[in-house]
Amino acid sequence: MMMxxxxxxxxxxxxTTYDQHWTHSGTFVDWMxxxxxxxxxxxxxxxxxxxxxxxxxxxxxxxxxxxxxxCILCVDPSAAMLxxxxxxxxxxxxxxxxxxxxxxxxxFAPLNISPGSFDxxxxxxxxxxxxxxxxxxxxxxLGNLLxxxxxxxxxxxxxxxxxxxxxxxxxxxEELQPDPEEIIGHVRxxxxxxxxxxxxxxxxxxKDRYLAMVRGRYMSLLSAFDEGEIxxxxxxxxxxxxxxxxxxxxxxxxxxxxxxxxTR
Ligand SMILES: C[S@@+](CC[C@H](N)C(=O)[O-])C[C@H]1O[C@@H](n2cnc3c(N)ncnc32)[C@H](O)[C@@H]1O
Numbered sequence: 001m002m003m004x005x006x007x008x009x010x011x012x013x014x015x016t017t018y019d020q021h022w023t024h025s026g027t028f029v030d031w032m033x034x035x036x037x038x039x040x041x042x043x044x045x046x047x048x049x050x051x052x053x054x055x056x057x058x059x060x061x062x063x064x065x066x067x068x069x070x071c072i073l074c075v076d077p078s079a080a081m082l083x084x085x086x087x088x089x090x091x092x093x094x095x096x097x098x099x100x101x102x103x104x105x106x107x108f109a110p111l112n113i114s115p116g117s118f119d120x121x122x123x124x125x126x127x128x129x130x131x132x133x134x135x136x137x138x139x140x141x142l143g144n145l146l147x148x149x150x151x152x153x154x155x156x157x158x159x160x161x162x163x164x165x166x167x168x169x170x171x172x173x174e175e176l177q178p179d180p181e182e183i184i185g186h187v188r189x190x191x192x193x194x195x196x197x198x199x200x201x202x203x204x205x206x207k208d209r210y211l212a213m214v215r216g217r218y219m220s221l222l223s224a225f226d227e228g229e230i231x232x233x234x235x236x237x238x239x240x241x242x243x244x245x246x247x248x249x250x251x252x253x254x255x256x257x258x259x260x261x262x263t264r
Contacts, residue, residue: 007129008078010223011054015080017216018055028201028250032155033061035199036122039254040151042066046119049073051098051142052126055084056091063090073111075101098126099134102141115144116262124155128178129220135178136186143190146259152192154183154255164210164246166233172221180253192257200251210246211237 036058042048044067050059053074063072071092076082077100082093094101094111101113108114121142130138143152159177161170180196187194205213211234217223225233 007220010217010220011078012080013223014217014220015055015078015084017218018081018084019057028203029057029061031201032124032252033058033065035252035254036124036153036155037062037066039153039197039256040120040122042068042120044069047117047147048120049075049101049113049118049122049145051075051101051121051123052129053085054078054081054126056082056088056093058122058124059091060085060088063088073113098123098130098142099138101145102138113145116147118145119147119150121145121150121152122155123153125157127154127156127183128176132178135183136189139183139186140190143187143192143257143259146192148259148262150259152187152190152257152259154187154253154257156180156183156253156255158198158251158253161251162248163250164237164241164248165214166236168229169219169222169225169233172224173219176221180255183253184255187255187257190257191259191261193260194255194257197254197256198251199254200249202247203250204245204247207238207241207244207246 042062046068047070048068050072053059053076056074059072059074068090071090073094074085074091075094075096077095077097079095082095085091085093146152157177159174159179161173184194184196214222214234215230222230
C-alpha cells in the first residue's frame with residue numbers, strides 16, 4: 001500500500017524544514033544515532049536498510065560514523081523527503097513504502113533486495129504510518145530480509161508522551177499511536193528473538209522555537225489541525241508554560257528482533 005494522500009502532503013510540506021526541527025539540539029541526533037548503532041551492533045561490512053528514512057537524517061550520521069562498505073538503502077514513499085538526500089555519498093535512495101519492501105519484492109530485484117540479504121534493518125518513527133492490518137505482514141517481510149544473525153530495529157514513541165503539546169494533540173496522539181507491545185508481538189511472530197528497551201533523552205528547547213515547530217507541524221498528527229486550531233493550540237501551550245525554556249523527556253521504545261535461524 002502506498003502512503004495516504006494526507007501523509008504524502010504532510011511530508012511534502014515538511015521535507016524542507018524537517019532537519020532543522022531535529023537539529024535544535026545538536027546532541028539529540030548524535031545521541032539517537034549512537035543508540036541505533038549500539039542496538040544494531042553496526043559494523044562497516046554490514047548491509048543496512050533504513051525504512052521510512054525520511055531525509056536520511058540518521059543514515060547520513062551512520063555513514064559518517066560507521067563508514068559502511070555498501071551504500072545504506074534509504075527507503076521512503078515520500079519523494080519530497082527522499083529528495084533531501086540529494087547525492088549524499090554512502091546512501092542510495094529507494095522510493096517505496098515499508099509495506100512494499102516487506103511484500104513480495106517483485107520490483108526490487110535490480111537492487112539486490114532479496115530474503116536473507118541484510119544485516120540490519122532500521123525502521124525509525126515510521127511504523128505508525130503502516131495501517132494496523134498491514135503491520136504483521138510488513139514486519140514479517142522486513143524480518144525475512146535479514147541474514148542469520150541480522151537485526152531489525154523498530155524505534156517508536158510509546159503510547160503516552162510528555163511533550164508540551166496542546167491537549168487535543170496529545171489526545172489524538174494517544175488515540176493513534178500503536179502500542180510497542182503490539183509491535184514486539186509482530187516481531188516475535190516473524191520468528192525473531194525479540195526484546196524491548198526504553199531510552200530517554202532530556203530535551204531543552206527555547207519555547208519560541210518549540211512553538212515554531214508546532215506551527216511548522218513537526219509531527220505528522222499536527223497536520224490534522226487547521227491553522228486556527230494550531231494557533232489556538234500554540235496559545236494554550238504558551239499559557240501553560242510561562243517559562244522561556246521547555247524541558248521534557250523524549251522517550252523511545254527500541255524494539256529489537258534478531259534472526260537466529262536462516263530465512264526459509
Ligand atoms: C517521522 S518521519 C521519520 C523519518 C526518519 N526515519 C527520522 O527518524 O528522521 C516518518 C517517515 O516515514 C515515511 N513513511 C510514511 N508512510 C510510510 C510507509 N508506509 N512506509 C515507510 N515509510 C513511511 C514518511 O514519508 C516519513 O519520511
